Amino acid sequence: MENWSLVSICVLFGLTARWAVSLNSYSGAGKPPMFGDYEAQRHWQEVTYNLPVHEWYFNTTDNNLNYWGLDYPPLTAYHSLLCAHVAKLINPDWVELHASRGHESYGHKLFMRATVLVADLLIYIPAVVLYSFYLSEGSNKKKVCTVLCILLYPGLILIDYGHFQYNSISLGLALWGVVVLGLGWDVLGSLAFVLSLNYKQMELYHSLPFFCYLLGKCFKQGLAGRGLFLLVKIAVTVLVTFALCWLPFLSDPGQILQVVHRLFPVGRGLFEDKVANTWCSLNVLIKIKTILSTDTQLYFSGGTSLAPLLSCVSIPLFDTLTISGFPTYKACRGLYFYHRYTSTVRDGI
Template sequence: MQTWSLVSISVLLAVVVRWGVSLNSYSGAGKPPMFGDYEAQRHWQEVTYNLPLQQWYFNTSDNDLNYWGLDYPPLTAYHSWLCAYVANIINPEWVELHRSRGYESPAHKLFMRTTVLVTDVLIYIPAVVFYCLYLTGGSAKKRVSLLLSILLYPGLILIDYGHFQYNGVSLGFALWGVLALGLGWDMSGSVAFCLALNYKQMELYHALPFFCYLLGKCARAGLLGRGFILLARIAVAVLVTFALCWLPFLPDPSQASQVVRRIFPVARGLFEDKVANTWCSLNTLIKIRSFLTADSQLYLSFALTLLAALPSSIRLLMKPTFWHFKLALVNSSLAFFLFSYQVHEKSILLAALPVCLLLNDFPFMSVWFLQASTFSMLPLFLKDGLLVPYAVTSVGYLFLTFYLLSALDDCSEAEMNLGCYSKLSFFLPKTYLACMMRWKFYFSIALMAVLSILSVVLDPPPHLPDLFPVLVSTTAFLHFLGAFLHFNIVQFSEPVSKKSQKKNN
């Protein structure tokens, strides 16, 4: 069978699964007065369509910022405006100022779901297809397997098509950036990444690797010669993209500063809800928030984030290869997720994207991480009534990746996986180590399954109402911490990475 038919079948399957998930409930369905992210997105359409641009980010009588005020960068706002424009043509009630608040109907749900699918089909899915076809090695079948494994990653599907968000846009732009850098088109890559950054500020998680990779590349070409020209061109591309995105807000400095204040809400505290990062997990042992001032929390988290992201970034700066770039993306986004300020559980998707890109190189570890990342959002899915799609897509994904990528088989031959540890723990025989990893994996999957079932079936004891969310987030946190350490070690163990690179080519 030809590659084109396999690719198109995979893409169609991905669309069917996405749409199948979207038939389910969304966040805040029928839950006044605040509803959920679905209403937030609808409200942004209402605001951007009806108010002049100068009022979008300001608290006015027509724009109550306490009710889902716009807190994403301008591209999101433009996108909302575009959706609202279409919505107004179909049914003006959907975006009517004030009176459309909390609007819900099957037709409107269909419209909202369609907007997500459209952006996905236009931005995210093509990026994945091109990445798999042009930047991975192996036979056509292998590449299509990878394509399917990336497209069917449950976390992203459940958040975008179940919970309701447009992560496909920002992640898609970031992936276009990665793709362009991988093909050597540095300018287009920077432009794509700037678009991602201007769609969601959370893309900052990926900013350090992009910066270090490009800087390292320029430095290698000679910062006084060709490298400087390259750097200048990239800088111009970045500045022009930013300027274009912010153009309407630039004339008035108070406008721009208000947008920035909205985007980085430092007042919202170190963490909200139960999120699988360091602060929330540490909170079960020590109540950090009670003895540190808000400012010192901010500085502490900022310092720790930088400290955690620094090693891999420096390594990337020294060796700006695509291989190191992908690893640094994982390490940096995980560092941000684990240590930075005001992290949401959905932000794990930012780490999941680069891990998806490593599926080909480290099937075992990547699949493990991706499963854990989906699991970490379980409390959210339960709240949104997405239990069935969560169970179906997670089990399906586990099964699919093991069949397509033969992840478990790779574990034994995965010297590239484990060779780095044998240096650390030279007293253990390698086979024993592989076996131990596999059992650890089985145990962790079983633990996730048991915790998922318990959260659904059991009512928590009255004095510990958050028992299961805390258990889930702590378990996931341990996985993420382990993955963070593992991928850092991998990035620093050069000989191994060379071998696996050769293997891929």
């Protein structure tokens, strides 16, 4: 009981830090024509609520992709649609097509901040607590400290609460995958991670550890027996989940290609003007933009993205006796935020 009281205090500390950050301003506030990340999230709600699904990722008269066009996977769009329905009930002006562009009001900002907080409470924070107490090692005091440290991680708080993001959803779903894999529920773990991947394509950075851990477990059980059955169950789960997430787009191959094109806009290069990243900083010292061609830049960025990931996949592939051989959350969480600014695969903002 004492431990759970301490966990409750940790959660309250985490929530307090989050809300304190949300009281401050954000990049792009009051600055037309783009108005920052706040307007991006609001605009996606406007688009998904007012336009049919087949127009969400296409450039049309009602959907200018140069103005915060959708470039996250379908689950993000569905989440935006859900938030839009709630926003419509509170104040229809918040999601009115065209007329709501650039809308900034105290009430709507409070609503947007609240949607991030609700996502944390429903998905991310419960996963953190369960991971810390049931999968991490050490004394109860150390586990409580783990909860506190994770919940106070500044990178996630600043991005989600300082700039109107929902990284806690994709990271939370991935962490749920780690938790249920640790409990031996491999199919549910696969389902959770596929959902996280269909929420943000940045979860591709976590995909190799998941894949190698599950594949290693199948090998361990024997691909001529139980291992093969497990492999089939996981494969079916992954395919069915992907199919359900992409169902509205499956009737037209052109729709699928357009969504993929929006998710992986490599044509924008390393130096897109909406994103400040490591490459832009490095270019001040070494003129990468001038020295290397666009294609070479992409290959170089891809290689530097893949290299650190390869270092954390050998353990889950060959050590499947315990979840301690699965470093996805601890090792790759930091990689996520590093590559958030270095990868050519943008996350849409």
